[in-house]
Amino acid sequence: MPTPEGVFVADCLEFTRTMPGGGIDLVYVDPPFFSQKTRRSGSGAFRDTWVDKGAYLGWLLERLRGFWPLLRPGGTLWVHLDHHAVHAVKVALDEAFGEDAFRNEIIWCYNGGAVPRTDFPRKHDNLLRYVKRGPATFNVLRRPFKANTQAVGRHSTYSRHVAIDLGAGTPITDWWDDIPTVTGWSPERVGFPTQKPLGLLRRIIEATSEAGDLVADFFCGSGTTLLAAKELGRRYLGVDVSPEAVDLARMRLAQGERLFQDGV
Numbered sequence: 001m002p003t004p005e006g007v008f009v010a011d012c013l014e015f016t017r018t019m020p021g022g023g024i025d026l027v028y029v030d031p032p033f034f035s036q037k038t039r040r041s042g043s044g045a046f047r048d049t050w051v052d053k054g055a056y057l058g059w060l061l062e063r064l065r066g067f068w069p070l071l072r073p074g075g076t077l078w079v080h081l082d083h084h085a086v087h088a089v090k091v092a093l094d095e096a097f098g099e100d101a102f103r104n105e106i107i108w109c110y111n112g113g114a115v116p117r118t119d120f121p122r123k124h125d126n127l128l129r130y131v132k133r134g135p136a137t138f139n140v141l142r143r144p145f146k147a148n149t150q151a152v153g154r155h156s157t158y159s160r161h162v163a164i165d166l167g168a169g170t171p172i173t174d175w176w177d178d179i180p181t182v183t184g185w186s187p188e189r190v191g192f193p194t195q196k197p198l199g200l201l202r203r204i205i206e207a208t209s210e211a212g213d214l215v216a217d218f219f220c221g222s223g224t225t226l227l228a229a230k231e232l233g234r235r236y237l238g239v240d241v242s243p244e245a246v247d248l249a250r251m252r253l254a255q256g257e258r259l260f261q262d263g264v
Helices: 012-016 053-070 086-097 147-152 198-208 224-231 243-261
Strands: 006-009 024-029 037-041 044-048 071-081 102-109 124-131 154-156 161-163 214-217 235-240
Touching (some): 012 053, 024 198, 053 086, 071 086, 224 243
Parallel strands (some): 024 071
């Protein structure tokens, strides 16, 4: 049975139990964060409230363990979380998949929102990257050098000055502070709660997949992952339990197809 493609309304646990193994190149998931809130917006809502952290971890880890066999050898799993549960999830995934499968923790930094009076503001998310044993895909992505580095045309090491290629730029590290969040006035905002920016998903997909690969998102929400995959020439599979979210994802994909055909 071939691995399905497209966008589907389903609980991801039940859906993935029917799928063959080894057919997916990249899985990105942006699940509930254990925020203990119900997230609402104009075009959707989802519950992120739990009896306790144990209940949340049991629910999430059952699904993440189910996604792992669906990856091809060398396939990549990205898990997008924040301070509420990321550390407990990483410990559990190290045990489930092996510590050698863990490759990176990406820190995505941003600004905006409320600022507490008694703590440092929490302004970052954590993205865990795991790779299944096998020939992994990794494409080095680059960004412009800082202005002072561009001015002198080189950077220094402990032993020598090293010439740099100003045109190529410097490799992107595991600290991403150049991708803004989707704000209320963002042109790409569709009103779905916790919508992630296209720039974030483009970077993930460009770095860890190739054209023609199958990219899956089993908490696809408004379809940002799927839209980024489509734009970059990848195949896509999206699953969400919310019919409203899937309708929105399908609409965005259809609009993106029209823009592509019009050359926009």
